[in-house]
Amino acid sequence: MQKNKIYFISLILLMVISDLSFARKITLKNQKSSDTNTSLFGGPYFEQELQIFQNSENKDDKNNKYYGWETNINSPSGDPQAVKGGMFTMLGGSEYPTTFRSLGKDSRHQINGLMDGLQNEPLLGFDYEKLEWQPVIATHWKIEDDSLTYWFRIDPRAKWADGKDIIAEDVVAAFKLHIDDGHEDPNVATYYKDLFHIPEAISKYVVKIKAKKIDWRSFRAAAGMYPMPSFYLNKIDGAGYIEKYNFSFLPGSGAYTYDKENSKKGSEGYIIFKRQENYWAKDHIRNVGVNNFDQIKFIFIEDDNQQVVSFMNGDYDIYAWSRAQWWVERFVPENFKEIDKGWVQKIKIFNYLPKGPAGVVFNTQKDRYNDIKIRKAFAHLFDVDKLNKRLFFDEYVRLNTFFYGTPYANPRNPYTEYNPEKALDLLKDAGWARKEGEPWLKNDQGEDFEVDFLMSPGDERIFSSFQEDLKKVGIKMDFDQVDGNMAFSKTMKKEYEITYQGWTGGFFPSPEGMMHSKYAEAVEVTNITSMAIPEIDQLISEYNAEWDAKKRIPFAHKIDSIAVNSYHYALGWTSPYGARMLYWNKFGIPEKGLYYATGWQSPITLWWIDPQKENKLNSAILENSKLPTENQTIDYWGRQN
Numbered sequence: 323m324q325k326n327k328i329y330f331i332s333l334i335l336l337m338v339i340s341d342l343s344f345a346r347k348i349t350l351k352n353q354k355s356s357d358t359n360t361s362l363f364g365g366p367y368f369e370q371e372l373q374i375f376q377n378s379e380n381k382d383d384k385n386n387k388y389y390g391w392e393t394n395i396n397s398p399s400g401d402p403q404a405v406k407g408g409m410f411t412m413l414g415g416s417e418y419p420t421t422f423r424s425l426g427k428d429s430r431h432q433i434n435g436l437m438d439g440l441q442n443e444p445l446l447g448f449d450y451e452k453l454e455w456q457p458v459i460a461t462h463w464k465i466e467d468d469s470l471t472y473w474f475r476i477d478p479r480a481k482w483a484d485g486k487d488i489i490a491e492d493v494v495a496a497f498k499l500h501i502d503d504g505h506e507d508p509n510v511a512t513y514y515k516d517l518f519h520i521p522e523a524i525s526k527y528v529v530k531i532k533a534k535k536i537d538w539r540s541f542r543a544a545a546g547m548y549p550m551p552s553f554y555l556n557k558i559d560g561a562g563y564i565e566k567y568n569f570s571f572l573p574g575s576g577a578y579t580y581d582k583e584n585s586k587k588g589s590e591g592y593i594i595f596k597r598q599e600n601y602w603a604k605d606h607i608r609n610v611g612v613n614n615f616d617q618i619k620f621i622f623i624e625d626d627n628q629q630v631v632s633f634m635n636g637d638y639d640i641y642a643w644s645r646a647q648w649w650v651e652r653f654v655p656e657n658f659k660e661i662d663k664g665w666v667q668k669i670k671i672f673n674y675l676p677k678g679p680a681g682v683v684f685n686t687q688k689d690r691y692n693d694i695k696i697r698k699a700f701a702h703l704f705d706v707d708k709l710n711k712r713l714f715f716d717e718y719v720r721l722n723t724f725f726y727g728t729p730y731a732n733p734r735n736p737y738t739e740y741n742p743e744k745a746l747d748l749l750k751d752a753g754w755a756r757k758e759g760e761p762w763l764k765n766d767q768g769e770d771f772e773v774d775f776l777m778s779p780g781d782e783r784i785f786s787s788f789q790e791d792l793k794k795v796g797i798k799m800d801f802d803q804v805d806g807n808m809a810f811s812k813t814m815k816k817e818y819e820i821t822y823q824g825w826t827g828g829f830f831p832s833p834e835g836m837m838h839s840k841y842a843e844a845v846e847v848t849n850i851t852s853m854a855i856p857e858i859d860q861l862i863s864e865y866n867a868e869w870d871a872k873k874r875i876p877f878a879h880k881i882d883s884i885a886v887n888s889y890h891y892a893l894g895w896t897s898p899y900g901a902r903m904l905y906w907n908k909f910g911i912p913e914k915g916l917y918y919a920t921g922w923q924s925p926i927t928l929w930w931i932d933p934q935k936e937n938k939l940n941s942a943i944l945e946n947s948k949l950p951t952e953n954q955t956i957d958y959w960g961r962q963n
Contacts, residue, residue, distance in 0.1 A: 390464040390465075390466075391462045391463070391464045391473075391475070392455070392462065392463055392464060393457055393461060393462045393463070394454055394455060394456055394457060396456055396457060396606065396607050396608035397607065397608070398607060398608070398610035398611050399608055399609070399610070399611065399612045399917075399927075399928075400610060400611025400612035400614070400912060400927070400928050401611040401910070401912040401913070401928075401930075402610055402611050403611070403910070404611040404612070404614045404910060404912075404929075404930040405614065405910065405930050405931065405932065405933060406614050406615075406616070406930070407614075407615070407616055407930075407931060408615055408616060408617075408930075408931040408936075409615060409616065409617040409618070409619055410615040410617070410618050410619070410639055410925070410926065410929070410931075411618075411619040411620075411621060411637070411638040411639050412618075412619075412620060412621075412638050412639060412640055412642075412925075412926070413620070413621060413622070413623065413629060413633075413638055413640075413641065413642070413643065414433045414436075414592075414593065414620030414621060414622050415431065415432070415433050415620075415622055415806070416622065416623065416624045416625075416626075416629075416778075416805075416806050417589075417622055417624060417805060417806055417807050418587070418588060418589060418591045418622045419431055419433050419434060419807075420807055420811075421434070421564075421568050421569065422434065422437060422567070422568065422569050422570065422571060422580075422593075423563075423564060423567055423568060424437070424438035425499070425500065425505055425507060425510060425563075426505035426506055426507050426560070426563065426564040427505070427506035427507055427564065427846055428811065429507065430810070430814065431807075431810070433620065436620075436923060436926070437571075437580075437593070437595070437620075438548070439576070439923075440574075440576055440577065440578040440595050440618065440926070441483075441571060441574030441575075441576045441578055441579060441580065441595070442548040442549075442550075442574045442575055442576050443458045443459050443548065443575045443576050443603075444458055444459065444545065444546045444547060444548055445458060445459050445460040445463075445474050445476075445493070445544070445545050445546070445547060445549065446458055446459075446460055446463060446474075446545040446546070447608075448542075448545075448546075449918075450674065450829055450917075450918045450919040451918040455545065456608065457477070457608075458608070459476055459477060459480050459488060459549060459575060460474040460475055460476055460477065460545075461475055461476070461477045462474075462475040463475070463545065465541060469533075469536050469869060470532060470533045470534075470535075470536060470540075471530065471531075471532050471533070472530070472531045472532075472533070472540075472541055472544050472545075473524075473528065473529070473530050473531075474493070474528070474529050474531070474544075474545075475527055475528050476488055476489065476490060476493075476527040476528070476529070476549075477527075478527055479602055479603075480575060480602050480603070481575070481600070481602040482551050482573040482574065482575060483573040483574050483575070483579050483598055483600075484551075484573040485600070486551065486553060486573070487526075488549055488551075488575055489523070489526050489527065489552070490521075490523035490524065490525065490526060490527060490528055490529035491523045491552040492549040492550060492551055492552045493521055493523070493529045493531075493547065493549045494520065494521045494522070494523055494529065494552065495549075495550055495551070495552035495555040495556060496547055496548060496549050496550040496555075497514065497518060497520060497521050497531075497547070498520065498555070499550060499555055499560060499563060500514045500547075501514045501515045501518075502559055502560030502563075503560060504559050504560025504561035504562070504563070504564070505560035505561070505563060505564050506560075506561075506564065506846065507846055508841075508844045508845075508846060508847060509835055509841065509844070509846060509847040509848060512840070512841070512844075513543075513834075513835065514543070516534065516535075517533055517534060517535075517537060517539065517540045517543060518531060518532065518533055518534060518540065518543075518544070519531075519532040519533075519534060531544045535867070536867050536869070537866045537867060538830075538866065538867075538868060538869045538871075538874070539832055539866060542830070548575075549575065550572060551572055551573055554572055554573075555572075569587065570582070575602070576598070576601070577597060577598055577601050577603075577604065577609070577612075577613040578595040578596060578597060578598060578613070578618060579595065579596060579598045580593070580594075580595055581594040581595060581596045581617070589622075589624075590622075591622065592619055592620060592621045592622070593619070593620045594617055594618070594619045594620075595617065595618045595619075596616065596617050597613065597615070597616050597617070601613075611912070611928075612927045612928060613927055614927075614928075614929065614930035614931075615926075615930070615931070618926060619638075621637065621638055624805070626645075626780050629641070629643070630648075630652075633666075633904065634658060634660050634666070636906065639905060639906050639908075639909075640903050640904065640905040640906075640922070640925055641903060641904040641905075642901060642902070642903040642922035644902065644903070644904065646713065646714035646715050646717040646718065647713055647714070647715060649668075649715075649717065649902065650715040650717070651715075653668060653904060661904075662948075663942065663946070663947070663948050663949065664907060664942070664948050664949030664950055664951055664952075665906065665907055665939060665942060665943060665949060666904050666905070666906055666907065667904065667905055667906075667907050667951065667952050667954070668903075668904055668954055669901075669902070669903060669904075669905065669915070669952075669953070669954055669955070669956065670899050670901070670902045670954065670955050670956070671899060671900050671901045671902075671915040671916050671955075671956045671957075672898075672899045672900055672955075672956070672957045672958075672959065672961035672962045673899075673900035673914070673915070673916050673917070673918055673919065673920075673958070673959055673961060674727075674829070674900075674918050674919045674959065674961065675827075675899075675900040675901075675916075675919055675920060675921045676727065676728065676826070676827030676828050676829045676831070676919060677726040677727055677826075677827040677896045677897070678724070678726075678824065678825035678826050678827035678828070678831075679721065679723075679724040679726075679824070679825055679827075679836075679891055679893065680721060680822070680823065680824030680825065680891075680893070680894045680895065680896055681704075681721065681822065681823075681824075681891040681892050681893040681894040682700060682701075682704055682788075682820055682821070682822055682891070682892040682894065683813075683820065683821055683822070683823050683850060683851050683890065683891050683892075684696075684697050684700070684819075684820050684851055684889075684890060684891075684892075685816055685818055685819055685820070685850075685851065685852065686851055686852045686853070686890065687816055687852050688819055690819075691819070691820070693752050694888065694889055695748040695749070695751050695752040696748070696749070696752050697888075697889035697890065697892070698738075698748055698889045699744075699745040699746075699748040699749045699752070700745075700792075700820070700889075700892050701738045701889050701892035701893075702738060702739065702740065702741045702742070702744045702745040702748070703740070703742060703745045703788070703791050703792055703795065703797075704738075704740070704788060704791075704892045704894070705740040705787070705788070705791060706720050706721075706740075706893075706894055706895055707720065707740065708740070708787065709784065709787060709895070710895060712787070713783070713784060713787075714895065717897070717902075718895040718896060718897055718898070719895065719896060719897075719898050720737060720893075720894075720895055721893040721894060721895060721896055722735045722736065722737045722738075722886065722893060723735050723882055723886065723893075724831075724833065724836075724881075724882050724885055724886065724891075725827065725831050725878065725882055726827065726896055727827075727898075728827075728829070728831065729875050729878075730831055730874075730875060730878035730879070730882065731879075731882060732878075732879040732880075732882040732883045732886075734879075734883070735882065735883055735886050738889075738892070738893070740791075742791070742794065742795050745795055746795055749763060749771075749795070753765050753766060754771050754796075756795075756796040760796075761796065761798075762796050762797070762798055763795070763796035763797060770798060771796060771797045771798065772797075772798040772799075772800065773792075773797065773798070773799050773800070773819050773820060774799075774800050774801075774802045774818070774819045774820075775788075775789070775799050775800065775801055775802060775819070775820055775821065776802045776804070776809055776812060776813065776818040776819070776820070776821035777801055777802065777803055777804075777809060777821065777822065778803070778804070778805065778806040778809045779803055779805065779806075781803075781822070782801055782803070784822075785801070785822065789801070802818075809821070813850055814845060814846050814847075814850065815845045815846065816845055816850060816852065822894065823850060824894070824896075825848065829919050830871065831878070832866075833858075833862060833865070833878075833881055833885070834862050834866065835847060835848045835849065836848045836849055836853070837849065837853050837855070837858050837862065837881070837885055838853075838858070838859055838862055839853070839854035839855070839856070839858075839859050840859075842854040851890040851891070853885070853888065853890050855884060855885075855888060857884055858881055858884050858885065861877050861880050861881045861884075862881065864877050865877035865878060865881065898961075899961075899962075900915075900916050900920070900921050900924075901915075901916055901921045901922040901924070903922060903925075905925075906939065907935060907938075907939050907949055907952070908931055908932060908935045908936040908939045909925070909929045909930065909931060909932060909935065910929060910930045910931070910932040910935070911925075911928075911929055911956075912928055912929075913956075913958060914956070914958040914959075915928075915956035915958060916928065916956075918959070
C-alpha cells in the first residue's frame with residue numbers, strides 16, 4: 323500500500339505541474355529599455371510593478387509591455403513565530419573539504435552545495451508544494467512561443483554582499499564560467515553547452531537566455547542558475563577561477579557570508595558563516611521565518627564514534643548521519659543520559675524528498691565488468707534483504723528503480739533475488755569455473771577471480787557480509803579502504819573496479835548525466851559506470867524534448883527498465899523518510915519540520931533557537947533533571963503509511 327500511495331500522489335502532482343509550469347506558451351513584444359531605474363517595467367520597486375502588472379486590464383494585449391510576463395506573490399517559507407539569533411552548529415562531514423567551490427573539479431560533496439546555498443540565490447525558486455515558480459533574484463519571467471527563449475527581469479534592489487548591484491551581466495558571466503572547460507568539470511560544461519547559447523544582457527536588469535533545443539530542463543536550468551558577479555569573473559577564466567576561489571568565495575547574494583576571520587582551515591578545522599547585515603532581501607516576505615541563526619558553523623570529525631561523543635558533549639546541535647543499528651539499539655535512553663533526560667531528542671520526518679539510485683557499481687571500462695553476465699551474477703550475490711534485516715533493522719526499503727518514490731519509477735521492474743545458483747550459472751557462461759578442491763573461480767588463463775572493492779573506513783561492517791557471500795561461490799574480494807574524500811575522488815575519476823555509490827534524487831529526474839553514452843569516456847561525471855546503451859540515448863532525447871511532465875512518464879519507465887536490467891548498478895537500499903536525526907532540545911521546529919522536498923539540510927534555514935526551551939535545557943542540565951520527550955515523528959504530508 324505504501325508504494326501505491328506514493329505513486330498515485332506523485333502522479334497527480336506531476337499532472338498538475340505539467341500545466342502550471344512547462345506547457346505555457348507566450349509571445350514577446352520586443353522592446354529594449356535603458357539602464358536606469360526606468361527599466362523595462364518603468365520603476366525599481368517590485369511591489370509597485372507587481373500591482374500594476376496584476377491590475378493591467380490589457381495585459382494580454384501583445385502590444386502591452388506586460389504581455390507574456392509572469393510573476394507570483396511570495397508567501398512566507400518558514401514559521402512567522404521563529405526567533406532570530408544564536409549559533410547553529412552541525413557536522414559538515416568526516417573530513418574538511420578539499421575545496422569550497424560548488425563548481426569545478428572535486429566540488430560534488432554535499433558541504434559544497436550547502437555553503438553555496440547559504441551565500442547565493444537563483445533567479446527563481448520553485449515551490450514544490452504549490453508547484454509554481456517563485457520570484458527570488460528575478461521578479462518577472464517569460465517564455466516565448468518557441469519554448470526556446472527565456473527572459474528574466476532582475477529585481478533592481480538586489481545586491482551582492484559587497485554592495486554592488488546584481489545586474490543582467492552577472493547572469494551572462496555565470497553562464498560563461500559554467501561552459502568554460504578550464505574548471506575541469508565536464509559534466510557541467512557539457513550540460514550547459516548542449517542546452518544554451520550565451521545569454522544576452524538586454525538592459526541593466528533584463529537578460530535573455532536562448533536554448534539550443536527544445537528541452538524541458540532548459541528553463542529549469544536557466545531559472546535555477548545562481549548569478550555570479552561579473553565584476554570579478556570578467557577578469558579570470560575557468561582555470562583561474564578554480565585556483566583563486568578554491569578556499570575563498572566570490573561576493574554572494576544570499577543571507578550569509580563566509581566568516582574567514584573566525585574559521586579554521588585544516589583537519590581539525592571548522593567553517594563559520596555569519597548573517598549578512600546588509601542582505602538585500604532580509605525583509606522580503608519569502609524570508610519570513612527563515613535564516614534565523616546569526617551564525618552557522620560546520621565542524622568535521624573523521625571517526626564515527628567520536629562524532630557521537632562530540633555530539634553528546636554538546637559540540638554540535640544535530641546528528642543526522644546515524645546508522646540504522648545505532649538508531650535502534652545505541653541511541654536509546656539506557657545508553658545515553660542525554661536521551662534519557664530528554665536533553666537530546668530523536669525525530670523522524672517524512673516528506674517528498676526525492677531519492678536517487680544507490681548500489682554496488684561496476685566500472686565497465688574494465689573488460690571483466692563489460693560483460694553483463696558478470697554484473698548480473700554480482701547482483702544475484704548482493705543480499706540486500708539480509709543486510710536490511712541484520713544491520714539496518716528494516717529501517718530502509720529495497721530499491722528496484724533509479725527514480726524511487728516518483729511516477730518516473732517503473733512499477734514493473736523486478737527485484738533481483740539473492741540466488742547463488744543463478745550467479746554460478748552466469749559466471750560459468752562468462753568463462754569462470756571452480757575446480758573441485760580449489761577455493762577460487764578461475765578463467766581459461768588460470769587466473770583467480772579476485773576483485774578490489776573501493777570503500778571508506780567503517781563500511782567494512784556492511785560489506786563483509788557481501789564479501790562472505792562472494793567467497794562462497796569462489797570470488798575473492800579485497801577491500802581497498804581509503805578516506806571518504808579519496809574514495810569519492812577515485813570513483814569520479816573511474817579509478818576503481820567495484821564500489822558502492824548513492825546519489826541524491828531529483829523531483830523531476832534528469833537521467834542524461836548518469837546514463838548517456840556521451841559521458842561514458844569522461845571522468846568527473848555521474849556516469850561513473852561508463853554506461854553506453856544506444857536505446858537509452860534515444861529515449862533520453864525523447865524524454866528531454868517533452869515539456870509535458872505527464873507525457874514524460876512512459877519514456878522514463880522505459881529508461882528505468884533498461885538501466886535496471888543492464889546491471890550497471892546492483893541496486894541497494896534507501897530511506898523512506900526525509901530525515902532522521904538527534905537534536906539538542908532547544909529548537910523551535912515548524913509544524914512541517916522540513917521543506918517539502920529537502921532533507922537534513924532544512925533545519926539550517928527553517929529551525930530556530932527557542933529562548934524558553936534553551937533556558938529549560940540549561941536548567942535541566944544544571945539540575946540533572948528531565949525534560950519531556952517531544953513528538954518523535956513528524957508526518958505533516960501523510961507520507962508514513
